[in-house]
Amino acid sequence: MTVDGQNHIGCAGLRFHYPDGAQAISDVAFSLRQGERVALVGRNGSGKSTLMRLLCGLLPCQDGEIFYRGEPVAKNTAPAPLVGVGILFQDPDDHLFCNTILEDVAFGPLNQGKGIESHSLALSWLKKVGLAEKAASPPHFLSHGQKKRAALAAVLAMEPELLLLDEPAAGLDPVQTEAIAAILAEYRGTLVIIDHDLPFLARLCERAIVLSDGAIGHDEPMASLMRHPHSLREHGLDFSFRLSDDLVTERSASQKNHHHYQPRHGHSDDKNHRNGGEEIMPLLELQHFSYRYPDGTLVLADINLGIQAGERVALIGENGAGKSTLAACLLGLRQGSGQYFHHGGEVGGKNRRQLWRHIGMVFQNSADQLFCPSCFEEVAFGPSQMRLGKEETARRVASALAAVRLTGYEERVPLHLSGGERKRLAIASVLSMEPELLILDEPTAGLDPASQEILLRVLENIPAAFILITHDLFFARYLCPSAVVLHHGKIIHDGAHVMM
């Protein structure tokens, strides 16, 4: 690699291994020009985050060289972040460590010695990310999307000349993703973004560096990479399955989720509230169901929803629309007002506590669900709570692992699996309970395209009914004939994906 005046940051012969000996980065060499915008892509576990931490000085340079502003970076054993480099981690809670977001955004400028000016600088950045009114709020009162924007403001307030971002739009709805993209489009420094959403990256970056098993697989213009499906497939980045026209939305377009099967009360001329009659009894039904948080905030308002056995429904809405709360209510974890029926029987008291036998949930973050020391124990946890015999438990574990393509993983440690494998293990841990209804919360979040495609095939073959909570409209349209759209706790659309 040559280092000239135009090169902002770069590396040559860079290698890094973790204390357990695992090689994370092997012989990586590249350089970035001042103001260049680069997408750092690759499969889960390919070394992207490690490379980012090496570049900003959080990990010591063990072998090879890193150059910054044309000078080699000293090899330190302790973390020594480079001046002028801003890094944004995936989880915004890692960045928001003060007790108000104003303090958080002012933290960097104050450390840069900007004194009293830091306050106005922090306020102006909060205004730019649309959070000026929340300046005095503690971070735990913000939504995930607001935290992401606050964390980005905290990094940008230091006016870095090089910005390293690790999945800046993960878990955000399309509106929040647009907001992040707009802020980044205005940024004028050198930009490196890790993400699995190639169309999002294509809008912001002109160059792509593809990492594969810690080494550079491709280094080419973004547009060129997008035009070569073979390269994409080789590195688990092929998102062409998303361009499939085999979408199920065109096949069904009824309003069937939004009426009352249980004839508890009449709504004479309201077509959305017919009493069943000729229909099949739904598996689950909510009638005029509302839920308030203990502080009185109305989260779900007058929800009317029926789910038939074997049905697949996408539950869509902006961050904070009430999707996860609705899921918690269906699981019986939260108790609202109105009626909730399961197979025609009203849910309450003892049968509410037994809903777990019929409804399973896969959480957005697999770490919330996986806590056993082996995959076998993880998948067997549910059946063992159901007091099933050892033989039946073993049968169900084998069947569930096969369904998610994890046969042979029985003795593996869940913590050591890749993101995609952990997600599938979480699904297996619920499938082993043979639920009638499965609720999947953002199953594609943080997965590379290859893992997403495997997940798509796994979900296609799940026999149970499922509710797919997602911002990923392709997944919603591919897997679910109908969608329920929540907005501010109310159902504003229930039927085919006509509005997408």
Next chain:
Amino acid sequence: MNTALSWPESLLVLAVLLAPLLLPLLYFILYRRGRREGLVAPIVSLAEMAGGDSFFHRWHTGLKVGCLLITCFLFVTLRTIPGCLAGLAIAALAVTVSGLSWRRSLARLAAMSGFLTLLIVMLPFSGVMQADEKSFSLAFLPAALPLRLSGLHTASLIVFKAMAIALLMEPMLATASLAATLRGFRQIGVPVALTQMILLCHRYIFVFQQEAARMWRGMRVRGFTARGDWASLTAIGNFLGMLFVSSFERTQRVYEAMLCRGFTGEMPEIGSEPIKRHDIGKAVFWLILAVAPLVAERFLHDFTQFFHK
């Protein structure tokens, strides 16, 4: 000097002994009508009322913390029931003047009630009886277990002092942002490292609670119910282990994020709070008020003797 009490008198004494238990009862009647959901009750932010406008909100934080701490020590030195009641009244007045919700103060007292009840039930029946000491035999207890008046007096002193100090915590800690309050503590000599650790703990206890709640929910939706059997204990052990691992990893990431934003060991602050004349006036006024019960019980001897007799 032992006096045997009748059944109604004994029941009245028992009611007095169990009086601290009225605090949680009062709290639940007034405030806890809603159903609690989730693993643990939501943690209430210490400084959620920091934006108010009262005598305490407008006071210089360092002086406020210092004066209220001195008040706590003064209240601890009180020796008589009237003195302690006066202290309790001053503390209650402080809560009222600060404009803070009594809900939190009552919750604080309710949380202490078990300990206070234990004291007030145990102390009157323990210790060596002096020859001329007043005591009572309760109708539902054997005569060999008399209620000592001096024990009841000591227990009452402790209860009133504890309640007064607990009440003072609200004006001290909840009338400014936590960062400002801790700056006040630093100004009176509390080590910087300690205040920074408290700040970070206060921030991340909410994240930790949310993580724990999500993991617990992940177990519950797969049918987990905590029992005393080996399988339950194993599952809870795994749960705690994973919680530890995730918290440890987060600690690492937070520290790295701080380093990347220029952290060199000390949390920076926006500006400083100068001491104004009215802050000193408030401090003088408050200290006079705080020292008054002590002066009264030490120098108005006849007054206190009257209550001792």
